[in-house]
Amino acid sequence: MNNKPFDNKAWFFVLPVFILVAISAVIPLMTVVNYSVQDSFGNNQFFWAGTEWFTEVLNSDRFRDSLVRNLTFSAIILCIEIPLGIAVALAMPRKGIWVSVCLVLMALPLLIPWNVVGTIWLIFGRADIGLLGFTLAKMGIVFNYGQSWLQAWIIIILMDVWHWTSLVVLLCYSGLVAIPEAYYQAARIDGASRWKVFRYIQLPKMQRVLLIAILLRFMDSFMIYTEPFVLTGGGPGNTTTFLSIDLVKTAIGQFDLGPAAAMSLIYFLIVLLLSWVFYTVMTNYGMDAPEKREVES
Amino acid sequence: MNTAQAGGGSRSSRFKWLVPTLYIVFLMIPIYWLINMSLKTNTEIVTGFSLWPNNLTFDNYKVIFGDPTWYNGYINSIIYVVMNTVIAVAVALPAAYAFSRYRFLGDKHMFFWLLTNRMAPPAVFALPFFQLYSAFGLIDTHIAVALAHCLFNVPLAVWILEGFMSGVPREIDETAYIDGYSFPKFFGKIFMPLIASGIGVAAFFCFMFSWVELLIARTLTVTEAKPIAAIMTRTISATGVDWGVQAAAGALTIIPGALVIYFVRNYIAKGFALGRV
Numbered sequence: 001m002n003n004k005p006f007d008n009k010a011w012f013f014v015l016p017v018f019i020l021v022a023i024s025a026v027i028p029l030m031t032v033v034n035y036s037v038q039d040s041f042g043n044n045q046f047f048w049a050g051t052e053w054f055t056e057v058l059n060s061d062r063f064r065d066s067l068v069r070n071l072t073f074s075a076i077i078l079c080i081e082i083p084l085g086i087a088v089a090l091a092m093p094r095k096g097i098w099v100s101v102c103l104v105l106m107a108l109p110l111l112i113p114w115n116v117v118g119t120i121w122l123i124f125g126r127a128d129i130g131l132l133g134f135t136l137a138k139m140g141i142v143f144n145y146g147q148s149w150l151q152a153w154i155i156i157i158l159m160d161v162w163h164w165t166s167l168v169v170l171l172c173y174s175g176l177v178a179i180p181e182a183y184y185q186a187a188r189i190d191g192a193s194r195w196k197v198f199r200y201i202q203l204p205k206m207q208r209v210l211l212i213a214i215l216l217r218f219m220d221s222f223m224i225y226t227e228p229f230v231l232t233g234g235g236p237g238n239t240t241t242f243l244s245i246d247l248v249k250t251a252i253g254q255f256d257l258g259p260a261a262a263m264s265l266i267y268f269l270i271v272l273l274l275s276w277v278f279y280t281v282m283t284n285y286g287m288d289a290p291e292k293r294e295v296e297s
Numbered sequence: 298m299n300t301a302q303a304g305g306g307s308r309s310s311r312f313k314w315l316v317p318t319l320y321i322v323f324l325m326i327p328i329y330w331l332i333n334m335s336l337k338t339n340t341e342i343v344t345g346f347s348l349w350p351n352n353l354t355f356d357n358y359k360v361i362f363g364d365p366t367w368y369n370g371y372i373n374s375i376i377y378v379v380m381n382t383v384i385a386v387a388v389a390l391p392a393a394y395a396f397s398r399y400r401f402l403g404d405k406h407m408f409f410w411l412l413t414n415r416m417a418p419p420a421v422f423a424l425p426f427f428q429l430y431s432a433f434g435l436i437d438t439h440i441a442v443a444l445a446h447c448l449f450n451v452p453l454a455v456w457i458l459e460g461f462m463s464g465v466p467r468e469i470d471e472t473a474y475i476d477g478y479s480f481p482k483f484f485g486k487i488f489m490p491l492i493a494s495g496i497g498v499a500a501f502f503c504f505m506f507s508w509v510e511l512l513i514a515r516t517l518t519v520t521e522a523k524p525i526a527a528i529m530t531r532t533i534s535a536t537g538v539d540w541g542v543q544a545a546a547g548a549l550t551i552i553p554g555a556l557v558i559y560f561v562r563n564y565i566a567k568g569f570a571l572g573r574v
Contacts, residue, residue, distance in 0.1 A: 006400045013395035014407060016388040017451055024448040025414050028425030084320075091316035098314075103562040104555075105321050108328070111554025113509045113526040116547045123334060124327045129342055129540060131330045162324060167569055169320075174566035212570045223418040226511050244420035248512070251424045264421040275413045282573060 029268075035261035053262035063263060065238070066246040073153075073242060074221040077160045081217060082210070084161070085168025090202070092173055103173075106166040118230025121159040125231075145232060149239035152232045156240055159227060164220070168213045175209035176202060215278045219271065243267055328551065335544035342540045357545035367546065370525030373439065374508065375553075377522065380443035382503040385450040386458075386496060393458035394484070398467065411452035415571075422448065423516045430517055437519040445513050450503040453571070457502060460572015461495025495572070498564045501557055508553065525550060 039049040057063050088106075093099055109117070127133035127143055136143040145152040179201065187197050225244035228234070234241035234249070241249070247267065251260035334342055335357050336350040345351070361367040395401070396408060426445050427436070435441040469491070473483040489496070515527040529546050561568065 004398060004400045008401045010395035010399035010401040010404075013391035014401075017392040017411070017455060018407070020384075020388055020444075020447055021411065021414055021451055024426075024444060025417070025422075028422050028429050031425040031428055032421065088317055088320045091313045093314070093317075100559075100562055102317055102321065103565065104558055106317075106324065107558050107562070107565055108551070108555060109324055111505055111509065111551070111558055113511060113550050115511045115526050115529065116550050119529060119543065119547050120327045120331050123540070123544065124330055129334070129346075131326065131348075134346055162327065165320075166324070170566040171570055174570075208573075209566070209570060212573065216569065219416050223416075223420070225418075225420050244418055247418075247420045248423065251420075252516075257424075260424070267418060268421055271416055271418060272413055275416045276409070278416070279409050279412055282571070 032261045032264050035257045036265055039258055049258060053258040054266070057259055057262045057266060062238075062246065063266075066241050066243050069240070070222060070224075070242045073157070073224070074218050076157055077164070077221050078214060078217060080157070080161050081165045081168050082214060085165050085213065086172050086206070086210075088165070088169045089172035089176055090198070092169070094177060103170070106169055108166075109163050110166055112163075114226035115230045117159065117163050118227045121155060121162075121227075122231050125155045147236055149236055152236060152240050156228050156231060159231065160221065160224070163227065164217060168217065171209040171213040172206055175206040179205045211281055215274075215281065219274055219278070222271070222274070331544050332548050334540060335548045337541060339539060339541045357541040358549075360539075360542050361545055361549065367525075367528065367542075370523060370528040371549070373518075373522050374514075374524040374526070377439040377442040377446070377514070377524070378504055378507040380439060381446045381450055381507045382500050384443060385447055385454045385503045386500050389451055389454035389458055389499065390489075390496070393455050393462055394488075396455065396459045397462035398470065408455075411455055415449050415452040415456070417449065419449075419510065419512045423512055426513060427516050436517060437521045437523075439522045441517045442514050442522060442524070443507075445517055446507045446510060449510075450506055453506065454499040454503055456571035456573075457499040457568055458492070458495055458572070460567070461492045461498070465491050494564060498561055498568045498572075501561045501565075502568045504557065505554065 036053055037049055037051070038046040039052070040046045092102055112120070124130045125133045125143070125145055127137045133143050143151060145155045183201050183205075184197070187201060192200070223244055224242055225248065228240050228242060229245055229248075232240045234245045247260060247263055250256050250263060333349060336353055336355070338352060338354050338356065341347075341350070341352060396404065422445075430436050430441045430445070435444075465488070469487065470483065473487050478487065511524070511526045514524045518524065518527065525546065529543065529550075558565070567573075
């Protein structure tokens with residue numbers, strides 16, 4: 001990466017992307033900034049409001065509650081999906097026809113439109129027509145995620161595990177198959193236990209893909225909108241209202257443009273900070289990995 | 298040498314297949330239930346409860362293929378998804394080449410800025426997009442959705458392609474120039490075939506993320522370009538939900554993904570990791 005020639009003419013290649021993304025990102029974002037510092041009494045008359053909306057949003061319980069809910073949600077699904085994904089990836093076959101079968105079937109939930117994912121689970125969890133709800137009802141458990149916040153959380157988490165664990169599996173698997181056979185032979189000669197093979201060979205080799213998986217899962221769960229919106233609509237009450245749902249409610253539902261815009265910017269800044277962490281991790285690991293490999297071989 | 302054997306002990310490896318099998322069963326049950334419901338009549342769905350359809354019927358699918366508001370949803374979705382894929386990959390190719398081959402003023406900042414757009418919450422952009430495209434009179438057109446989805450798909454395509462291109466040694470470029478190839482000729486004849494799988498993966502991921510996205514697509518369309526996913530949402534809110542048709546429409550949205558997934562099964566992890574596995 002360091003021996004690339006320096007040539008500013010390369011900008012001509014990047015220009016189409018720059019223009020396209022600038023139009024679809026910067027201009028809309030400027031509208032948001034514009035709204036965030038102004039107030040309106042209707043009739044398209046705006047006046048300067050300064051940082052009023054920002055203080056209002058930052059001090060509101062509503063924003064803080066959805067932020068806390070969203071962070072809790074992200075933490076829970078990471079705690080479930082990462083270990084589960086590693087376990088499945090470790091147990092997957094490494095060669096033969098079953099590899100393709102596993103990969104295709106596991107990737108299937110990733111390609112279903114997000115609101116269809118919501119619909120699938122909406123149907124699946126209903127006590128009258130859904131398999132899960134019906135089975136639980138037969139077992140004497142009253143399952144109604146429209147009434148109980150705990151059950152709403154359980155079904156949303158279950159849905160997310162169903163939807164996204166495969167991503168972790170696929171990434172971990174691709175990290176695992178990249179481990180040379182010689183490593184395992186050496187471990188066998190040393191008489192290493194199954195745990196030691198995992199701890200000292202497989203885990204370090206999966207480190208990079210695992211980091212990508214954790215960061216991607218964290219960020220995507222932080223922006224989750226469609227699936228819980230279809231499934232619970234943010235209810236019962238506000239118990240499953242995550243940041244995106246809250247934002248859309250404020251902006252399009254109540255048309256409170258000022259607070260919505262301020263909230264968008266705060267939200268976006270949090271994401272920006274996380275992106276920076278992600279970027280630093282990815283680029284640093286990308287630089288380290290080839291050098292390390294050369295030293296090892 | 299058998300890696301699977303080396304990976305696990307002899308005793309545990311015999312039952313190793315159980316974990317992926319159970320996991321796949323867990324994945325398939327909700328999908329099975331959807332397909333099961335789509336093959337039942339509405340009376341059977343509401344009154345009886347059975348693990349498989351007793352009166353197998355394709356009426357729900359007939360409703361969808363017989364009603365233009367339904368099947369146009371699929372056509373709309375496919376039109377803007379394909380448009381988006383073509384635009385995203387076309388502009389991303391030269392940019393990814395620049396990032397993988399040269400250093401230039403602000404390259405790292407630019408690359409990071411692109412990533413932030415991949416990570417941008419669609420909820421933030423829904424309303425401003427509506428206003429932007431209204432101003433140009435593009436609401437309810439396919440191109441509006443295609444361009445809006447470029448927000449996250451162009452950065453994605455650049456990242457994936459850059460990952461694949463960096464895997465091609467630079468000596469190939471230099472040799473081609475010495476052999477007298479012009480840049481366009483080199484790019485089309487030598488370089489593109491070398492990263493063909495990368496282009497395929499990038500196109501697949503653009504297709505996929507445009508296909509699964511709903512919030513922006515729904516905001517920017519009214520009737521003419523409404524995606525299938527949004528048409529489904531509309532029927533949910535209507536009184537007396539037609540569960541059978543709902544399930545059939547959902548089942549049909551799974552098919553395009555299932556078809557294309559087979560072609561990229563070995564690269565799918567690389568795509569999700571933005572070309573960095």
